[in-house]
Amino acid sequence: MNQSFYAASVAVSQQQKRLNVTANNLANVNNAGFKAEKAQFSDLLYRNWTGPDNAALPRGSGSRMIQTATDFSQGAMMTRESGQNYGIEGLGFFALLNPQSNEICYTRSGAFHWGSVQRGEQAVFYLCDSDGYYVLDQNRQPIELTNGTEAAYPVGVFDFANTDGMQHLGSNKLLPVAKNGAPLPATGKAMKGVLEASNTDIATEFGKVIEAQRSFSYALKMLQTQDEVESTINGLRT
Structure with a gap:
């Protein structure tokens, strides 16, 4: 040719x-x-x-x-005071647990809500994203409703030594690959009542x-x- x-x-x-x-x-x-x-x-x-x-x-x-x-790079912060909305000021990601596969992925989108899980005859509420993934705290455990629906909860923020090449799963979710290393405590802070806009x-x-x-x-x-x-x-x- x-x-x-x-x-x-x-x-x-x-x-x-x-x-x-x-x-x-x-x-x-x-x-x-x-x-x-x-x-x-x-x-x-x-x-x-x-x-x-x-x-x-x-x-x-x-x-x-x-x-x-x-x-x-960080997007603009939008005020969203009602509900469980969180934004990260600085570097880092929220951790999400897939209840079906127990796989942990990460996101910058903090539009969360309370999702119920039936435990015997009692319904237990956990903080979830729009797809029903559990939001994790700093100890990588699901966050259970205890202090009221509008209270601020200790949402975990994690980061990686290298964020290059993270796998996109859709719906703003990211899955770390081998070269990203293990998740580390982030320097960024979770702020309630705000959402980070697209950058x-x-x-x-x-x-x-x-x-x-x-x-x-x-x-x-x-x-x-x-x-x-x-x-x-x-x-x-x-």
């Missing part, structure tokens, strides 16, 4: 992936605790070819999106949309031009 065709086709597909990341950020702009993602690119293989006067000239194969990095910057994201659209159109133009060149060459052969 002609190298120009290859580089242009790769560019088209990778810019589409970049747009998908930006679209996801914009779709979650009003989602409390959401952390925006950034597409990261890397050059593909370079080869040298002989140019004028035997000069070695690099010939690239384009670039590709290698990963998406999560921006964990998506709309102006920045729309700028990325324009960049991706321009790159996409240039790559298509490259494909069109190369197709015209090949058609001309094939016409000369006949």
Whole structure:
């Protein structure tokens, strides 16, 4: 395959992936605790070819999106005094326990409520997220209703030595991987009566949309031009 065709086709597909990341950020702009993602690119293989006067000239194969990095910078704090709403001032995550699998995941979204569990003939209430995951305290234990529904409870805040590469589970939940290490006590503090807004910057994201659209159109133009060149060459052969 002609190298120009290859580089242009790769560019088209990778810019589409970049747009998908930006679209996801914009779709979650009003989602409390959401952390925006950034597409990261890397050059593909370079080869040298002989140019004028035997000069070695690099010939690239384009670039590709290698990963998406999560921006964990803090979003604005919104006042939400009624109910069990919490925000983290500083670094850290809330810990959530999946009651079905006993797996612990983490989130920055602190929109919690009381969920009931039947214990014999008595209903016991635990602090939960919207999916029914138990919110854990600093000892990694579920928080049980004891002091009234509007009282502040000791919600645990945890952090990791390295937050790069945490696995996204959906619904603003993150699962640590091996390189993140074990959870540690966080420097951030849980604050009741507030929710952290999404840290998506709309102006920045729309700028990325324009960049991706321009790159996409240039790559298509490259494909069109190369197709015209090949058609001309094939016409000369006949």
